Amino acid sequence: MVIVLQSEAELRQRAWDAAASVVDPEIPVLTIADLGVLRDVVLDNGKIEVAITPTYSGCPAMNMISLEIEIALERAGFRQAKVRTVLSPAWTTDWMSEEGRRKLQAYGIAPPQATGSRRALFGEQVVACPQCGSANTELLSEFGSTSCKALWRCKACCEPFDYFKCH
Structure with a gap:
């Protein structure tokens, strides 16, 4: 059995890629990365935390997006990942790719x-x-x-x- 250790940067990128694959439930051709909703992925003490910003404060899709991120991270091998909603700075269409x-x-x-x-x-x-x-x-x-x-x-x-x- 060969054990491959990944650097923190590689783990963070793998987590980012998993989270970035989540699609917007209201516009399924866009990922949350396309929208600019995915703001950050942090690796802290072996745990992943993902920061997302809603397109507007009452966006009903955010709960589904959070759940889909958790599922995507779980499938990528990240257990007990945390998704945090960040309201400031407010999302802007300038963040869209x-x-x-x-x-x-x-x-x-x-x-x-x-x-x-x-x-x-x-x-x-x-x-x-x-x-x-x-x-x-x-x-x-x-x-x-x-x-x-x-x-x-x-x-x-x-x-x-x-x-x-x-x-």
Whole structure:
């Protein structure tokens, strides 16, 4: 029998990879790493602690995400891992990865705009349709299929779509 010892950095990376594989239950094409919800993984005295930040303070998916992280870590060989919710600093769409933004677009959800968008300057928001790419769109409701999305419609292709709201 050969016993292979891993360094703390290797253990932490293995735990990060396991936690990062957890998908958002509301948008299953995104992992929590894509969203920027996964904030940190710490190895302390042989125990793993994962820090996550909700997309907004009342996000109903956080309990499921915490449970899925614990399961993923258990499967990766980490016993009694702890998941901690961190509210400060507050989550921002700036934490989303470019890969996550591409996945949203491909899934039919308009990704959040950069914080320096036209809306920030002039109070106007232009959201491109994820189906046809037209900027001729209109806001139907500030509330979409989940609280973190708004419902828009494309005037060019007439399709409704969700827009992942900026935070």
